Structures are given as structure tokens and as C-alpha cells.
Amino acid sequence: MDDDTTGSVDEPVNELAEDPSLGPSAGFEDQENRQGHEQAEEELAEQADHIRRLRRQGLRVPLLSGGVTGFGSGDAAGTMHKTYYYGAAPQADPADGRISDADLDRLRELYVEPGSHGELSRHLIRHGVAVLRGAPGSGRLTTALLAAQEVMDAEVVYLDPEADLKRLLNKDLRHGGLQSGRGHVVEGDGRPWASALRGQLLNLLRGETYGRSPLVIIVDDQVPVDGLDDHVVEHRNTEELRFEVLSRHLTALLDDRPESCRKLLEHEALREELRGRTSMAEIAGLARQLAQGERDGHDTDRIVQGLKARLRARADRLLRPPAPSGDGTAGTLQVSLWSRAFLLACVVLDGTPLSRVSRESHRLAELLHGVRSPSSVPEMPLFQESLKDWLDDSDVGFTDREGNPVEARHPECRVRVSQRGLGEAVLEVLWHDHSGARRPLLEWLDSLVTRGEEDIRVAAAQTVGLLATFDWTYVQEEPLVRWATDKGEHAARRRFAAAWALERAADDALLAPRVQRLLRNWSRRRDYQACAEAAYGTAIGVLFPAEALDNLERIAQSQRKSVRAAVHEIYAAGSRTQTLERLADWSLSPHYLLREDAAMCLQQLSRFRGDLAITGFLKEPVPRSHLLRLTRNVLLSGDHAIWRRGWDTLRLWVERAGDEPGLDGALAAFVAELPPGDDARSDELRSRFLFYLPLWAHQGIGADAAAQIETHVRERWSTT
Numbered sequence: 001m002d003d004d005t006t007g008s009v010d011e012p013v014n015e016l017a018e019d020p021s022l023g024p025s026a027g028f029e030d031q032e033n034r035q036g037h038e039q040a041e042e043e044l045a046e047q048a049d050h051i052r053r054l055r056r057q058g059l060r061v062p063l064l065s066g067g068v069t070g071f072g073s074g075d076a077a078g079t080m081h082k083t084y085y086y087g088a089a090p091q092a093d094p095a096d097g098r099i100s101d102a103d104l105d106r107l108r109e110l111y112v113e114p115g116s117h118g119e120l121s122r123h124l125i126r127h128g129v130a131v132l133r134g135a136p137g138s139g140r141l142t143t144a145l146l147a148a149q150e151v152m153d154a155e156v157v158y159l160d161p162e163a164d165l166k167r168l169l170n171k172d173l174r175h176g177g178l179q180s181g182r183g184h185v186v187e188g189d190g191r192p193w194a195s196a197l198r199g200q201l202l203n204l205l206r207g208e209t210y211g212r213s214p215l216v217i218i219v220d221d222q223v224p225v226d227g228l229d230d231h232v233v234e235h236r237n238t239e240e241l242r243f244e245v246l247s248r249h250l251t252a253l254l255d256d257r258p259e260s261c262r263k264l265l266e267h268e269a270l271r272e273e274l275r276g277r278t279s280m281a282e283i284a285g286l287a288r289q290l291a292q293g294e295r296d297g298h299d300t301d302r303i304v305q306g307l308k309a310r311l312r313a314r315a316d317r318l319l320r321p322p323a324p325s326g327d328g329t330a331g332t333l334q335v336s337l338w339s340r341a342f343l344l345a346c347v348v349l350d351g352t353p354l355s356r357v358s359r360e361s362h363r364l365a366e367l368l369h370g371v372r373s374p375s376s377v378p379e380m381p382l383f384q385e386s387l388k389d390w391l392d393d394s395d396v397g398f399t400d401r402e403g404n405p406v407e408a409r410h411p412e413c414r415v416r417v418s419q420r421g422l423g424e425a426v427l428e429v430l431w432h433d434h435s436g437a438r439r440p441l442l443e444w445l446d447s448l449v450t451r452g453e454e455d456i457r458v459a460a461a462q463t464v465g466l467l468a469t470f471d472w473t474y475v476q477e478e479p480l481v482r483w484a485t486d487k488g489e490h491a492a493r494r495r496f497a498a499a500w501a502l503e504r505a506a507d508d509a510l511l512a513p514r515v516q517r518l519l520r521n522w523s524r525r526r527d528y529q530a531c532a533e534a535a536y537g538t539a540i541g542v543l544f545p546a547e548a549l550d551n552l553e554r555i556a557q558s559q560r561k562s563v564r565a566a567v568h569e570i571y572a573a574g575s576r577t578q579t580l581e582r583l584a585d586w587s588l589s590p591h592y593l594l595r596e597d598a599a600m601c602l603q604q605l606s607r608f609r610g611d612l613a614i615t616g617f618l619k620e621p622v623p624r625s626h627l628l629r630l631t632r633n634v635l636l637s638g639d640h641a642i643w644r645r646g647w648d649t650l651r652l653w654v655e656r657a658g659d660e661p662g663l664d665g666a667l668a669a670f671v672a673e674l675p676p677g678d679d680a681r682s683d684e685l686r687s688r689f690l691f692y693l694p695l696w697a698h699q700g701i702g703a704d705a706a707a708q709i710e711t712h713v714r715e716r717w718s719t720t
Contacts, residue, residue, distance in 0.1 A: 048565075051454050052572065055500055055538065058462040059507050098182075099156045104149055107142050110252060110284075112244045114139065116235040120147045120216065123233055128209035129202055131228055134235030135221045136189060137279030137510045139245075143235060144216040148183025151214050159186035165193055168215070169204060178205075178213040188219045190517060195223055202231050242274055242283055249287035254294060263300045264290050273307045281509035308421065315425035318343060318395060319434060341365035342390040344430070344441070346415045347423035348448075348463050349456065354398065354413045356456070358387070363447070367440035395422060424466060431470045442467075442479055449483075449497040450490040461497035465504025469511055475501075476518070484522065484531035499534035506540050516544055523551035529559055537566030538573070545575040549582045556593050564597045564604065571605055572612060580617070580626040587633035599634045599645040606649050615653055618666040632674050635688075636681055647692065654696055657705035664705040668712035675717075686717055 116132065120143065123130045134140045149156045157179055159168075165186070168178050178184060188194025197217070209215045219225075225232045247265055254261040264270065277283055286307070293303035304310070319340065338361070345361035387408060395418045400406050406413055417423045430437055448460035468475040483498035506515040519535055522528035533555050536548040548570060552563040571579040579601075587598035605614045617623035634646035650671070657664040671689060675682035690710065697706035 047454075048569075051458065052569070054455050054458040055462070055503065058458060058504060059539065097158055099145060099158055101155070104145060104156065108146060110245075110248050111142060111146060112241060112248055114143060114235065114237070114241050116233055117143050117147055120144070120233045120235075121151055124148065124151045124214040124216070127206055127231070128213075129205045129215045129217070129231065131197065131202070131217045131219060131225065131232045132235050133219050133221055133223065133225060133232055135237065135278065137281060138235060138237035139280045140218050140235050141185070141187065142280075144185045144218055145183075148185055148214055148216050152181065152183050154182055156183040156185060159184055161187045161189075161191055165197075165201065165205070165217070169208060178208050178215065180212045182213055184209075184213060184215040186215070186217055188217060188223070189513070194219050197223075197225075197228060199227050199231070202228065237278060237280075239271075239275065242277070242280075243271065245280060246270075246274060246283050246287055249284050250290055253287055253291035257294060260294050260300075264294065264303065267300055267304050269304045269307070269310070273304070273309045275309075277308075279510055308425065311419070311421050311425035312429060314395070314419075314422060315429040316433070318393065318426060319429055337365050337368055339390045339393045341368055343394040343396075343426065346394055346396045346417060347426050348445070349415065349459055350417050350423055351414055352455065352459070354408060354415050357415045360444075360448070361390075364440070364444045367444050368437060395419075427463070427466060428470055431467060438474070446479060446483075446494075450493055457493065457497060458500060461500035462504040464497070465501035465507075468501065468505040469508045472505070472511060472514060485527045495531045496534050498531050499538055502535045503538035503540055506543060512543060515540060516547070520547065520551065523555055526558065529555045533563050533566050537569035541566065541570035542573040542575050545570060545578050549578070553582075553586070553594065556597065557591055560593060562593060562597050562600070564600050567597065567601050568604055571601075572608070576612070576617075577623045577626065580614075580623055580630060584626045584630040584633065587630050587637075592639070595637065595639065596642055598630060599637070599642040602630055602634055603645045603649045603652075606652050615656060615660075615663060615667070618663075618670050624670070628670065628673060631670075632676060635674065635685060636676075647688070651692070651696055651701060654693070654702035654706050654709065656702075657709070658702040664702075664708050665712075667705075668709040671709060672713045672716040686713075689713060 116134070120130055120132060124147065132140055132144050145156055145158075168184075188197075194217075197219070202217075205215060250261050250264060251258075254264075273286070274283070277286060289307070290303055341364040342358070342361040345357045345364055349357050349360060391408075397416050397418055398406050398408055398410065398413045399416050400410060400412045400414065403416075430441070442464070445460045445464055449457050452460065464475060464479055468480070480498050480501060483494035483501075486494040502515050502519070506512045515535075519532050519540065522532040522535075533552060536552055541548040549567070552566055555561070556563045567579060567583070583598045583601050586594040589595055589598075602614075605612075608614060614627065617627050631646060631649070634649075635643055637643045637646070653663075653667055657667050674689075675685045690713075693706050693710035693713075696702055697704075697710070702709075
């Protein structure tokens with residue numbers, strides 16, 4: 001099974017000539033084994049569903065709650081949230097691709113022109129090529145896209161940032177040359193060519209672009225631009241611009257409540273809150289937070305009090321040592337290390353039973369002991385304090401499973417941080433202001449990842465992902481690389497923890513491109529490939545589905561291992577059409593494992609019900625064509641293990657058609673189209689169907705549905 005050279009697509013289909021009763025597990029003799037196997041698979045699927053739900057609870061913007069729109073090529077390739085936050089870099093596939101007019105129109109709806117917009121447009125009209133220099137997240141990409149479209153009043157192409165810019169001088173469009181009559185945009189952040197830009201190259205590009213195909217090159221504000229004075233346009237993100245963007249978003253979100261919108265915008269604390277937010281994505285998030293508070297019925301003061309800056313100040317008070325006493329001598333440290341450890345444990349394990357939080361807070365206190373920050377003491381007098389003392393300085397409460405307030409002695413008592421966002425603020429203040437606690441905190445989180453139950457492990461991993469948004473380089477070099485490459489006893493748990501941490505980090509609009517680049521590199525390095533596979537099996541795979549599936553294919557071929565679990569998760573998270581298309585391609589791959597994964601995914605994905613049900617695509621033309629190709633290739637495979645999975649899948653569909661009204665007709669039409677033509681293989685496939693359909697009906701699988709499908713296909717096939 002691990003030999004990639006076995007089972008080529010040209011092998012004779014020997015199994016089709018055998019007695020059908022000796023084939024798939026739908027036969028009588030295999031029924032008991034099949035049921036046991038299916039039960040085991042269902043248990044694994046339930047566990048995966050449970051972990052998926054836990055992960056989604058910890059994401060700030062669950063990817064499935066609001067839906068996503070495709071950007072670039074593919075079903076959901078490089079997605080933008082439907083809230084269309086201004087300035088958040090929409091991610092295209094890592095290949096040249098046209099940006100649709102609909103996507104550009106949506107960006108323009110909430111776009112506020114910065115001063116650089118007009119300057120960039122004029123520069124493009126005069127010179128054809130410009131270097132737009134500005135901080136990431138400041139709205140550079142949106143400005144570049146809309147200015148490039150405006151100059152030509154034409155389509156815009158997002159260029160592959162991984163490719164060398166010199167290729168743009170090649171007039172052969174097959175090699176990525178500039179496309180006449182279109183605008184072009186390319187981002188240089190983190191690319192070697194960006195820091196090596198020279199005026200000579202830009203002058204050559206100017207000759208190619210002037211008057212026919214303008215080009216905007218986006219670079220970080222830290223990139224040196226010496227010698228590029230004639231090409232650079234500085235993109236500045238002013239406080240007044242940020243407030244105007246906030247106003248535009250909030251007005252759109254509260255278009256039915258103009259008076260409430262005005263009160264929020266006029267609140268004296270709002271501009272103070274805005275000063276700490278330089279990313280346009282953050283500003284859009286702030287607008288959503290304000291609008292949600294208004295729609296929840298909160299008054300203006302309460303809404304503003306819950307904003308990030310206020311929460312940070314509150315967290316600072318929880319972690320800061322007391323002020324000196326009135327006589328000028330140092331005050332006694334009234335908040336002990338025990339209390340601080342309890343607070344941090346509550347923040348990380350929010351919603352966890354009190355007994356577990358208390359136990360873990362003891363372990364964390366022991367790790368922090370001897371660290372003078374935050375507010376630790378040399379001694380740790382255990383019996384001088386009680387849980388009540390800790391609660392006075394922790395800002396937490398207790399609830400039962402349903403969220404109802406309870407006392408600490410309640411048998412199902414769970415810890416809840418008092419205000420949403422406060423836990424994140426506490427960790428941010430701890431990380432930046434009490435650096436001595438970083439390593440003990442990470443050591444404690446690592447222990448939770450290796451020892452805890454699923455909810456504890458997910459919470460610890462996502463905390464590491466949150467810490468990465470505060471300090472990407474530190475967290476990447478410390479726990480993430482170590483977790484991704486661990487070979488010890490807990491290697492699997494650490495690997496998945498790294499994947500879940502990256503999923504949480506990618507939830508931050510500014511970090512998503514960094515996570516994308518990191519996984520792109522990891523998928524090419526053997527020691528990191530297992531972790532990259534796990535990470536692509538999270539919401540990251542939905543953010544970048546085309547790239548995720550490309551790299552999963554590379555991993556499967558180089559590691560000679562199945563990647564179906566990751567593909568299963570990408571499908572479950574929302575990128576269903578593109579997943580089916582790729583599986584159809586894999587079903588004809590010369591690599592056996594890819595063909596086997598295609599068959600196993602077809603079988604496993606068929607177990608979904610509701611919106612995720614694969615049979616729901618039988619009435620949608622585009623995904624139906626992919627599903628038809630996939631199913632046909634699996635059923636006609638020359639590999640015994642592969643084609644029997646195809647028949648087990650068909651049996652499952654027929655069984656479901658007996659319970660879901662209307663499915664039998666769609667399935668009958670689908671089955672009738674499966675034989676590809678009039679050759680011998682098609683004849684054998686028809687014979688197998690005409691054997692199994694009455695057999696399944698006799699076994700009570702699908703019953704009437706199986707009989708109706710048989711009648712339909714006999715009529716169709718008799719006329720062909």
C-alpha cells in the first residue's frame with residue numbers, strides 16, 4: 001500500500017470480471033464486519049466533530065458563522081469575510097489571477113480614500129509603475145487594487161508574489177508577463193526581491209507598463225527605497241483617516257439606527273480607543289463590536305467601557321503590584337503569586353470546572369515561583385490564603401454547565417471570566433509588561449497540551465496562538481517549531497497543538513499571510529510535513545484551499561502517507577466544491593495513495609448529513625460534475641480496495657435515499673450517468689449495478705428507493 005508505483009490508471013480492471021457477489025462489503029458474508037468497521041469510523045468522526053466544535057468556540061470570528069466569499073481562483077480560494085473589512089489583504093492563490101469586479105466593488109463600498117490614493121493614481125498615469133510603501137494592515141492592498149482599476153477602468157490581476165519580477169519583462173503570457181489593458185498588483189512583504197528592488201529594473205518595467213498595463217508593487221514601510229525616489233508613493237495611515245473608516249463601517253452596520261451611531265461616534269473615549277488600532281481590519285472589528293453592543297441593547301457608556309483599551313487598563317490593574325503606602329515606604333504585596341496564577345489559569349481554562357482550574361493554578365504557581373514578575377514573592381504561604389482571597393483579585397465568577405450563576409461549592413461549578421475580552425487583555429499585558437513570566441507560562445501550556453483532555457488541549461493550544469499575535473517570532477521559535485518537530489512520546493498531541501495554535505494565529509488578519517508562508521515552507525520539509533498536514537486540516541485550509549490541497553498532495557507523495565483526515569476537515573469547514581474537484585483529480589493519479597485517499601474521502605464524506613451532505617450536490621451542476629467524475633473513477637479503478645469503497649459508498653447513498661424524500665430520483669439520474677460510454681468497462685459497471693440494486697432492496701437497504709433506482713436505470717440503459 002505504501003508503494004507509489006502500484007496500481008496505475010492503465011491497469012486492466014480484472015475485478016469487474018469476477019462474480020459481483022465476491023466484491024464489496026455490501027454482500028451477505030461481510031455484513032457483520034462492515035457494521036463493526038462503520039461503528040468504529042463513526043466514533044472517530046464524532047471525536048473529530050467534538051474537537052472541531054471546541055476549536056471554533058475559541059476563534060474570534062468563526063469562519064462558518066458569517067460565510068466567506070471567494071477571492072482569486074477556486075471555490076473559496078483566499079477568502080474574505082463577508083463583512084468586507086476595509087484594508088484587510090484579500091488573499092489570492094499563489095499564482096497570477098484576475099480579481100473579479102464583484103470583489104473590487106465590495107471593497108469600494110466601505111473604502112475611504114487616503115491621501116496616497118490620488119497620488120498613486122497620478123503616478124500610474126504618468127509612469128505606469130509605482131512602489132506603494134506602507135505598514136502592513138494599513139489598507140495598502142485595497143488602495144493599490146482600486147487605484148490600478150481606476151487608472152485603466154479595467155480588470156486587475158494579482159501577481160504571484162513568490163515569482164521574480166524579472167519574469168514580467170517576458171512578453172509570453174504563459175510565463176506570467178504583464179497583460180495589456182489590465183492593472184497589476186504584487187505584494188513584496190517577506191520576499192527577497194522586495195529588498196533588492198533597483199531603479200534599473202523599474203525603469204525597464206516602466207517601458208512595459210506605461211499606457212497599457214499599470215503595475216503597483218507593495219512593500220513594507222521598513223523596506224529601504226534608496227535609489228527609487230522616482231517610483232515610491234508613501235502610504236500613510238492617519239488618525240483622521242482611521243476615524244473616517246470607523247465612521248463609514250459603523251454607519252453601514254447601524255443604517256437603521258442613525259442616532260445610536262452618532263452617540264457612539266461622539267463618545268469621548270472612542271478616539272482614545274482608536275489610537276491603539278492601526279490595522280484597518282482591527283478598525284472594522286471595532287465597528288462590529290460597537291454595532292453588536294448596540295443591537296444587544298446596551299447603553300453607549302457600557303459598550304465603550306468594554307472596548308480593548310479599557311479592558312487592557314483593567315488587566316493592568318489585576319497584574320500590577322499595589323502602590324506604595326502613604327508614608328513613602330514600599331507597600332506590602334497583598335496580591336500573591338497564588339492569586340496571579342489562579343487568574344491566569346482562569347483566563348486560559350475559561351469555562352472549565354473549578355477543581356481543574358484550581359489544580360492547574362497550583363502547578364502554574366510552582367513554575368512561576370522565584371520569578372519576580374508578575375508580583376511574585378519568595379515565600380508561598382499556602383494556608384494564608386483561600387479561594388475567596390484569590391477571587392477578590394481575579395474578576396471571575398462561577399456558573400453551571402448552562403451558564404447559570406452558582407456558588408463555588410456547586411458540584412458542577414465552572415469558572416467564567418467576568419467580561420468577554422478581559423482574558424485576552426490579561427494575557428497581552430502579562431506578555432508585554434511581565435516578560436519574566438513568558439517561559440514558565442509556555443512550559444505550563446505545554447504540559448496542558450500533553451496531559452489534558454480535548455477541551456484542555458484545545459484551550460492551551462489556542463492560547464499559544466493568541467500569544468503569537470502579540471509576538472510572532474518568539475512564539476514561532478519557541479513552542480511552535482518544537483511542537484511541530486517533536487518525535488517523543490507526545491509527538492502527536494504536540495503536532496496537533498501546533499496546528500490549532502496556527503489556526504488561532506491565522507484568525508488575526510495581519511498574521512494570516514505569515515501563517516500561510518510558514519506552512520508553505522513546512523510542507524516542503526520532511527520533519528515539518530506532518531504538522532503542516534494537521535494545520536491544513538483546520539480553518540487554515542478554508543482560508544487557502546487551493547494551496548492547502550496542493551501542499552497536501554505534495555506531502556502525500558513525498559511521505560507516502562494518507563492525508564485524507566486533513567482533506568476531510570477542509571471539506572467540513574466549508575470548501576466543498578474545490579475539495580471534490582481535487583479528489584476527482586486524485587482518483588486518476590499515478591500515485592496509489594492519492595487514489596486510495598480519493599476513494600476513502602468519498603466514503604467518509606458521504607457520512608455527513610444536512611448542509612454538508614455530499615448527496616446535496618446531486619442537484620448542483622458544477623459540484624455534481626466533480627462528484628460524477630470522482631465516483632466513476634473510483635468504481636472503475638483497477639485496485640480492489642479502492643473500487644469496493646466506491647460500492648460501499650453507493651450502498652450508503654441508496655440507504656439514505658430510502659429516508660430522504662426526493663433523493664431517490666436525483667440518485668437514479670446520477671447512477672444512470674456513471675457508465676462512461678459503450679465500452680466493455682461500462683457494460684461491466686451496468687451489470688454490477690443491476691446485481692447490487694436488487695440485492696440491497698432484498699437486504700432492506702433503501703428498500704423502495706433501490707427498486708425505483710433500478711427501474712429508472714434499466715429504462716435509461718435500454719435506450720443507450
